[in-house]
Structures are given as structure tokens and as C-alpha cells.
Amino acid sequence: MDVAKKIVLVVLDGGADRPTVGGKTPLMAASRPFLDHLATEGILGIMDVIAPGTPPGSDTAHLSLLGYAPEEVYTGRGPFEAAGVGINVRPGDIAFRGNFATVKDDIVVDRRAGRISDTHQLAEAIRTHVHLDCEFIFKESVGHRAALVLRGERLSHMIRPTDPLHVGELITRSTPLKDDDSSTRTASIVNEFTRQVHSILKDLPINRERERHGQLPANTVLLRGAGAVPHLMPFEQRTGLKAAVIAATALVIGIGKLTGMQYIPTQGATGHVNSNIEGKVDNVNKALKDHDFILLNIKGADEAGHDGNFDVKSRFLSHVDRVLSKLDIDDSVITVITADHSTPVSLKEHSGDPVPFLIRGKGVRTDQANEYNEFYAAQGGMHRIRGLDMMPVLLDLLGLRKKFGA
């Protein structure tokens, strides 16, 4: 079989958009000599990562792109964040994303505790002094972020988490979303966690110190994204491909880890527009030597989309084009460029617009679409597929799909 051997899947997080300035999207306005070169050699299309008109989360989107039906495995973002910050979660664990935050009289004053950067001592105090009616693992992450995992019998993700999502509101009292013993029990464990955390953190010297310096104390942890850790068949077992994930954000790293991929860290990779994406591309080139599948997530465009900044998003995509041109890929590598979702600057949020994609490598049919952007992708020879179709299409290009029938 004369087929390509490897796959590089490049996800420009939030990289798609709507026409805004001069009828152009940030990607249309960007300088893209390299991506257009790939588009010329390859085939384009548009993709409903979940379904037409459904804005995907980054979590459900990446699951779909990797071939895991989110309807079957996804109950919340917590499990992937927890795995991404380095907790060895197990199927059945209940996991949450957490924010160190500031409350006063139970009202949320700041959801990020004044963008606190070092929470190690606070987390250590929680680990040492909190005692719950089940095993728990708490781990701090970048900035104000953290993750909580509850482990044991009779636990459920069907509870209302404690983060009210807006300042000026009361911290939410967790309540069961299902009328059963495990949900009731889990809600009460979560409320007990919140009570103990506040009582431990509020008098901690580090918080007294912050207040003396006019900084907001990190005197609570707000929880959201409750989810049960799913059993995901390892990606290598499903596909036969030895896989690596190269990403900055805990979520994508966590999805990689939970599907058994090797996580290859990159120094200076921040997930922001100033991230060290050159280092990530270097890591892709190195990883290609002993991996068959590499998921590269580049986050900056999503951030610029959420900030509503057209110019920053467009400039970042031009920068991405320059850096991706250093990818060490030939015909033997099926290269995919796509986005996990659109994050229109006009919306500052994810939208349900389809995302563009291109596929290039040995055996790929070509088309007349020679630019990589939303406009040309919609004229591409792949037409319109769903996110869950992507992995079968890529595996088929490697000759790895099983025939249905004879």
C-alpha cells in the first residue's frame, strides 16, 4: 500500500469567524502564503464540528475531532481540565474546574481573586485541612485556576456547581439536579467543601498579606464544569496510531491524556497570542520521528475572538501561517488545518458556524479551492462533513479503515 503514514492535526482554536471588517473574516484578512500553499496542494471543506448551528465547546469539539462522540462520553468539562492539570483521574471520578476567587458575605466580589498568580500555599492548605465524606484530590493550575476531583462510591455529576459565573451574585449553593441519593450526597459534599475552604483560606497569612497590600484575598474556590470521568478507549487502541498532544491549555492536554496520548510540554506555551508557538512547531517536528499522530492546538485566535479584537486575531493568524511553514511535513504526512469552532469577534463567544478545514498529503484528491479561509473552504471538494467524520476520513487515507462488507 502506497499511502501516507502519519497525521498532523492542527487545530487553530477559535480560528474561524464571520465577515466583519470590509466583509472579511480575520482569516480572510490574514497573510497566509503557507496555508494557501497547502490549500493548493490539498482539498478543502467545511465542517460542523458538532452539528449545524450548534456552537461547540473546545472540549466537545476536540473529542469529536478525535472520533469520540461527545453525546456518549461528555458530561462536563471538569474531567478534562483535571486530567490536564496533572490529576490522575479515573473513570467514575467526579471532577470540577475551580477558580480561586474573592467573596464577601458570600457574595462574589472577584471570580479570579485579583488575577492571583501563585496559589500553591492556598492549595496546600486545602489539601491538608479539608476533610470530606469521600476521597478528594485538589490541584492548583495556572493563575487563579484549579481542579477538584471527588472519588468514591455514590457520587454524581448531576449537581449544580457553586460558581455563579457573575460578580455581585451569591456563591451558588450546590443542589442535586437529579432526585437520587448520589446526587444529593454529592451536592452536600460540595457545599461542605465550599464551607471548609472559606473557613481555612480566609484567615491564612497569605491572604492577610494580600489585603495589607490592597489585593483581593483568595478566600474561596468556585467550582464549575461538573462531569463524570468517562471511560475513553485509548486512541492508540482505536486507531493503531501512537499519538502525542502538543498544547498549552489544560483542557486540550487533558483530552490528550484521557485518550492515552503522550503530552509533550513546550516551554513558553501560554495559550495567549504571545505564546511560544515556534517551540510547539519544533516539538511537532521532533515528535514526528516517533509518533504517528500529533494533535497540535494553537489557542491565541480564540482568545482574540473572545476579546472581540479583529486586528489582533488577524495578525495572530498571519503569525501562525509563518510559524506553521516551519512544519517538517512532506507527502507522507497527512496534514490537517482546521478550527475547533468559530469565535467571531462580533460575538466574543463561540458560534455554530461551520469551520474551514484542509487536508493535504499522499492520496488526497485536490480541488479548485486554493486559499485557506472560510470563503474558499466553502467551495472545497470535501463539501461539508461533521466533526465525527474527520477521523474516519484521515484513517482511510492511511489505509487503516476496516471495510464494511466484502
Next chain:
Amino acid sequence: MDVAKKIVLVVLDGGADRPTVGGKTPLMAASRPFLDHLATEGILGIMDVIAPGTPPGSDTAHLSLLGYAPEEVYTGRGPFEAAGVGINVRPGDIAFRGNFATVKDDIVVDRRAGRISDTHQLAEAIRTHVHLDCEFIFKESVGHRAALVLRGERLSHMIRPTDPLHVGELITRSTPLKDDDSSTRTASIVNEFTRQVHSILKDLPINRERERHGQLPANTVLLRGAGAVPHLMPFEQRTGLKAAVIAATALVIGIGKLTGMQYIPTQGATGHVNSNIEGKVDNVNKALKDHDFILLNIKGADEAGHDGNFDVKSRFLSHVDRVLSKLDIDDSVITVITADHSTPVSLKEHSGDPVPFLIRGKGVRTDQANEYNEFYAAQGGMHRIRGLDMMPVLLDLLGLRKKFGA
């Protein structure tokens, strides 16, 4: 209603491919004045005969194209092969494809018994002397091929067949794939069949004779493609169309027969690139007089694909173009040209790439795609549909689809 009255569905078996020589597919490299003429007058599109990235078998593909969901009716290829070689199978029968083969000490020496051509006496010996714990029908086919049908109560297709698929391996001992009485019983019947067949064939004069001439004896029958004969609602009952099948391969003939089509044989139709496809086209023209639907399968391109021979495949498709130009079709006949699957010469196997298709006839919208090949089909006005969508689209052009709603 001013609509077309008849349908000719031309399946160029394995006729689609990937860009290979000079970035072209065999179909792109072929001379196609007639097909391009149809493309100019008609509309093009690409089709996932099963689903994106799923390589179809010829069996599941033809079922899909005719509107029978393979997920519902397909358990294995045996039933269609058995019907195709002329066995009157009944729903519930368990059927297999068989090969006369050569074993020595239970190890497969040749899966085709030295490409034996006349197996009538061998088959007759099996019919006369084999006695099983259920009714059975055994029939020889072209060359080394044959089919076996088991009939009766407590039978199952959930068994491992006996063909190891590779020479140098032990003939497979059939085992149940499901832990129930009927699967266990069927596996043991199949093993008993294998035992008796070998003991009958090994000493048969015709085999002694072959050995004296330095030929391999046909001393066993290897079974594969176990399947339960499905109940398929007759095509005419479903569509109102009196249908005929014109094909060389037992599989396609069998699918036609099992859906109640008339099989119209063609002398010299072999399924190879040297087949009498002129005769098949003559038969289509004759059949059009008293049939409403004709399935014409032309097999050669698939064979050339499996052989990995670009030039043979491309030349054969040019030949097909010339011969199809003799089709006696006007606007009153909806003519469809498509493939059941791609068989890329670079893969020598079926792939999951979409296949091109064109539809031409009264009422068909046109598009700007004026060449029949993978590249232009991907620009066609039909965009991308699934195999199961094809029959509803065609029936609708005949005004035969029932309105959903009022």
C-alpha cells in the same frame, strides 16, 4: 406529469480512485467524450456510499445504492453469492462463499486449487456423499468458486468460517462467535462438512488425475462470508419499478435476484477488463423495452484497481466510455453513472473516499461541472450525498416519491 419514465443505474465497480499519475486519477486520465457529454447535460456530485471514510464492500454498496440499509439487512456476503450462483435461498438460510482449494496435512497450499476451472464432478460428489445434521445446498460457480447454503432450524451465521485467507496456514476450525445453541451447532456442522468434503474429494479419480499431471488436487472447500439470508422487500414492491440486473459477478446478480429483479445474462460477460461489455449494453437497450429500472454493473475497473494497475484501469474506463455511448437513452431515461466504491491503484483495496456520480435526464437540474471524474464531481451541483439518498432522489425524478406532510 411530464417526468422521465425509466432509470438506468450504471455502476462502474471500483471505478473511482485517488490522484496518482501526474496528480490524476485513472478516470481523470481516461478519454471520456460520452460521459463528459452526459455530465454537461446533467448534474454531478460526490457520494459516501456508506459513510465518510468507510470503505464499502461491493455488497453493502449495491444494497445502499438500491435503497436497502446494509446496517439492517447485511450480515455477510454469502447469501448474495449463493443467490448469484443460482441457489434459491430463503430468508433464514445460512450461506457461505466457497473456494475449491488444496490442503496438505490440513495446511492450505493453494486457495484456488491451481485455479481449477471445472469443478462440476467434484461438486456432484459433495452433493451425493456429504450428509449433515441439516439440509444443505452446494453449488459450484465460475472457476474455483462455489457456494454453500445450510437450511433448517437452530442455525446461525455467528460462526468463524474455515477459510484462513492465507496460504501456509491451517484450515480454520469453525467456532461459534456467540455463546448460544444455534451458533455452536452451526460451527460443528461446518466442521463436519469440511471433514467429509476432504475425505470424499481426496481420493476422487479426478484429483488423482490432476496430481498425475502435476496439478494441485482440489481436495477441500474453504468457506467464508457467512451470512443469514435477509428478508428484502422486493424492489418492484418498494418502488413500483419492474427491474432487471445486468452483471457478470455472482454477488451483484445475487443482490438483484434477492431483491426480485430479473437477471439478464450476457454471453462473454466475465467481470474482467476483457469482458463483453458491448453485450451488456445491448442487453440494457433490449431490457429498456419492458423494464423500468436497470442496474448495470461493469466490474473491470475494480479488478485493475485491486491489481494496482493505473494504465489498465484508465484504458478500461476509456473503453467503457466508448461502449456506454451505445446506450439507447434519451431524456425519458434517468441515467446515473457512478461507482460502488473507490479501489485506488495505490491501495489495491477499497477505500472510503467518496465516489463521483452523475444524473442526466428529464427534469434534472444542471450545474457547471461538465466532466465526469472525481475532480469535477466534487464541484457538482448535487454536492455530497449518501448512498441511501440515491434511490429517493431518482424515484423523485420519476414523480414516485410520496409527499411527507400535506
